[in-house]
Amino acid sequence: MSDTVIRFNNVTKKYKLYSSTRKRLLGIFFKKIKYKEKKAVDDMSFEINRGESVALFGKNGAGKSTVLKMITGVVFPTCGEITVDGRVSALLELSSGFDQEFTGRENIYLKGHILGLSEDEIKALEDTIIEFSELGDYIDQPVRTYSSGMKSRLGFAINVNIKPEILIVDEALSVGDNAFKTKCRKTVNNIIEKDNVTLLFVTHQTAVAEEFCKRGIVMKNGKIVFDGPVAEASEYYKTKYNPPKKKK
Amino acid sequence: MSRIKNFFKSYIDVFVLIFKEHFGNLHQIGKLSIADLKKTYNGSALGWAWAVIKPIFTLFVYWFAIAIGLRSGKDVGEYPFILWLMSGIVAWFYMTEIITGGTTCIRRYSYLVTKMKYPITTIPTFTGLSHLYVHVILVLVVIAVFWIMGYAPTIYLLQLPLYMLMMFLFFNAWSLFAGMISAISKDFANLVKSLNIGVFWLSGILWNIENIADNKILYTIMMLNPVTFICYGYRNCFVNHTWFFEQPARLAFFLGWYAVLGLLSIWAYKKLRKEIPDVL
Numbered sequence: 001m002s003d004t005v006i007r008f009n010n011v012t013k014k015y016k017l018y019s020s021t022r023k024r025l026l027g028i029f030f031k032k033i034k035y036k037e038k039k040a041v042d043d044m045s046f047e048i049n050r051g052e053s054v055a056l057f058g059k060n061g062a063g064k065s066t067v068l069k070m071i072t073g074v075v076f077p078t079c080g081e082i083t084v085d086g087r088v089s090a091l092l093e094l095s096s097g098f099d100q101e102f103t104g105r106e107n108i109y110l111k112g113h114i115l116g117l118s119e120d121e122i123k124a125l126e127d128t129i130i131e132f133s134e135l136g137d138y139i140d141q142p143v144r145t146y147s148s149g150m151k152s153r154l155g156f157a158i159n160v161n162i163k164p165e166i167l168i169v170d171e172a173l174s175v176g177d178n179a180f181k182t183k184c185r186k187t188v189n190n191i192i193e194k195d196n197v198t199l200l201f202v203t204h205q206t207a208v209a210e211e212f213c214k215r216g217i218v219m220k221n222g223k224i225v226f227d228g229p230v231a232e233a234s235e236y237y238k239t240k241y242n243p244p245k246k247k248k
Numbered sequence: 249m250s251r252i253k254n255f256f257k258s259y260i261d262v263f264v265l266i267f268k269e270h271f272g273n274l275h276q277i278g279k280l281s282i283a284d285l286k287k288t289y290n291g292s293a294l295g296w297a298w299a300v301i302k303p304i305f306t307l308f309v310y311w312f313a314i315a316i317g318l319r320s321g322k323d324v325g326e327y328p329f330i331l332w333l334m335s336g337i338v339a340w341f342y343m344t345e346i347i348t349g350g351t352t353c354i355r356r357y358s359y360l361v362t363k364m365k366y367p368i369t370t371i372p373t374f375t376g377l378s379h380l381y382v383h384v385i386l387v388l389v390v391i392a393v394f395w396i397m398g399y400a401p402t403i404y405l406l407q408l409p410l411y412m413l414m415m416f417l418f419f420n421a422w423s424l425f426a427g428m429i430s431a432i433s434k435d436f437a438n439l440v441k442s443l444n445i446g447v448f449w450l451s452g453i454l455w456n457i458e459n460i461a462d463n464k465i466l467y468t469i470m471m472l473n474p475v476t477f478i479c480y481g482y483r484n485c486f487v488n489h490t491w492f493f494e495q496p497a498r499l500a501f502f503l504g505w506y507a508v509l510g511l512l513s514i515w516a517y518k519k520l521r522k523e524i525p526d527v528l
Contacts (some may be wrong), residue, residue: 016523025433074364074365075525076522113276
């Protein structure tokens with residue numbers, strides 16, 4: 001059975017760029033104030049079915065992050081229609097999205113509450129998350145004292161463990177050391193296979209994408225320029241936009 | 249014709265949406281308000297005590313400046329000036345927190361806007377609630393002080409929760425409106441901060457507006473101020489022993505202000521909801 005979980009219908013997203021914040025404030029009240037428009041996503045349409053794993057390729061500024069944010073429901077399209085069906089767990093900029101003043105443990109609860117989980121549900125997940133994040137005693141320290149790696153680990157641990165239906169990963173699998181990376185990949189692979197989770201994956205590393213995803217979409221200037229099997233998509237992306245470099 | 253209809257419909261839609269967002273997230277609102285409260289007082293040695301120390305100190309300073317320094321501050325009716333002052337200023341402490349704090353509430357909780365899908369109309373509500381908890385404690389302290397000074401609670405105290413509710417709802421609408429505008433631009437927050445001082449001195453919190461009752465026009469204008477309405481509403485309960493329905497004109501004006509503010513916040517929501525995540 002293949003039902004659509006994410007559908008974009010002619011979606012366009014324009015950002016308004018004012019020359020100063022003062023102009024932006026005046027722009028609320030007066031229509032005459034001038035601003036530039038930047039099209040981040042340009043009349044885009046696609047569908048993603050349940051259980052699919054899709055990689056999004058594209059150079060910086062191609063509109064990938066905007067697409068992901070619109071799926072998450074954080075950013076709104078200027079026109080067009082988006083339907084998303086299911087609990088979205090987004091690994092956008094992992095190191096943020098925490099309340100800096102709270103401890104890691106309190107943040108687990110806070111996030112859980114915001115997502116509408118009950119006290120008992122969170123309690124059941126708490127230990128798994130803490131263990132996964134490898135934070136140890138630091139879990140009871142305020143998040144503002146964490147290093148960026150620690151924040152990312154905690155963010156990752158929370159997001160993959162709250163049983164998402166749609167998992168959005170934005171270049172996040174490069175967190176931590178090799179052992180942790182491997183663990184992350186294993187977990188993501190695991191939940192895709194077991195729980196029929198839909199995965200959306202953004203990366204510049206085509207090799208990692210090929211490992212997870214079956215379908216690949218290449219974006220350029222807010223438009224889809226290629227949509228097909230991941231191997232072809234990554235080939236397309238590599239040859240067109242990312243000419244092979246010397247070894248790292 | 250249909251344009252006017254659509255216009256009204258869009259306002260009603262947002263109004264319904266705000267209700268839905270609140271009733272669908274009661275659990276989250278409760279938890280986040282407690283979290284906000286904790287955050288305010290965490291990390292200082294005296295912690296919770298500050299919630300009481302700061303207002304008492306402020307009250308003392310004002311009382312000293314007026315009663316001792318300016319040799320003003322006559323008794324009001326049978327009540328000493330300091331009790332009269334206290335009964336009104338306790339409401340002001342809440343209002344000033346929300347006037348300035350509410351303006352920055354969406355900015356402070358930007359991670360709820362830009363990092364996850366969260367109903368942002370509830371941000372003013374839970375930040376307001378967290379201040380309301382402290383306010384209720386302070387009101388209980390005021391009641392206790394009145395009692396200790398020999399003025400036992402009267403039946404007029406029964407209307408206090410009503411004034412409290414009106415205050416909460418009014419400033420909730422304010423936070424939603426101001427929070428959204430200042431999410432777009434910090435200038436607005438600075439503007440509000442400067443105006444806040446003016447509101448304080450013009451609202452008859454420190455001095456009794458009844459003193460200028462002989463200047464009918466000025467007196468009437470002053471009484472239309474919603475901050476004054478709440479402040480003197482509290483004094484109705486504690487000192488003046490007047491029921492809220494005995495001053496129907498004032499109540500009507502307050503509700504009028506509330507309607508205007510409500511419409512403004514819906515207007516701001518319609519206009520800015522989509523833009524805020526782009527700029528925060």
